[in-house]
């Protein structure tokens with residue numbers, strides 16, 4: 448295995464990464480785009496710089512990769528999108544838009560390139576990545592005025608083995624977009640259409656605080 452670190456939106460650096468990879472392995476069979484940043488914030492407090500930092504790895508990064516590989520015979524290109532583009536969660540406008548771009552781009556890519564592209568709308572992963580180890584949930588909890596959201600959401604998150612199985616199936620499908628959800632998608636879509644209520648995704652023990660003007664405490668200790 449060889450790891451190169453590069454800015455996904457920097458065409459020349461990425462071209463160099465591709466060239467170094469070909470020098471070392473002679474062939475590139477597949478490309479997985481998984482670069483991404485997620486920062487919950489309200490639109491009113493989002494600066495252009497903040498939105499750019501979320502949009503750029505996905506939008507510019509995907510276009511750079513596509514340009515570098517469009518004339519090739521890759522076996523696959525996979526774009527790591529998110530349920531956020533399907534559900535449009537509160538305080539994630541830039542992240543939802545960035546992932547919407549990936550979903551649309553997969554269709555575009557399939558209409559012009561020789562290889563197959565699939566965008567996978569992932570739910571939260573329980574054991575790895577953004578949800579498992581970063582400050583993401585702390586920021587979201589502060590924004591929503593709730594506690595222990597991480598624990599609650601990770602209860603419904605996908606396990607690594609199930610995610611890998613879904614990934615294998617996505618690779619073997621000829622769809623342009625695949626939504627992976629451990630929860631009922633219909634129920635999630637219904638909730639996403641309802642007027643915003645920060646507690647609506649939380650379980651019964653959290654909702655007992657509904658109606659309170661105080662920030663919710665998720666657990667009675």
Ligand SMILES: NC(=O)c1ccc[n+]([C@@H]2O[C@H](COP(=O)([O-])OP(=O)(O)OC[C@H]3O[C@@H](n4cnc5c(N)ncnc54)[C@H](OP(=O)(O)O)[C@@H]3O)[C@@H](O)[C@H]2O)c1
Nearest residue numbers: 453454455481482483504527528529569570571572576577
């Ligand atoms: N994990 C989840 O629950 C989940 C759910 C839905 C969708 N996804 C999507 O799946 C992908 C992977 O998520 P993850 O959880 O593995 O995230 P992660 O652990 O935060 O990894 C994201 C990676 O993207 C890299 N990156 C960010 N901006 C970049 C840029 N401009 N150029 C190059 N690299 C950049 C980061 O590099 P640095 O470490 O150097 O910053 C990091 O290695 C993301 O696109 C995310 O949106 C994840």
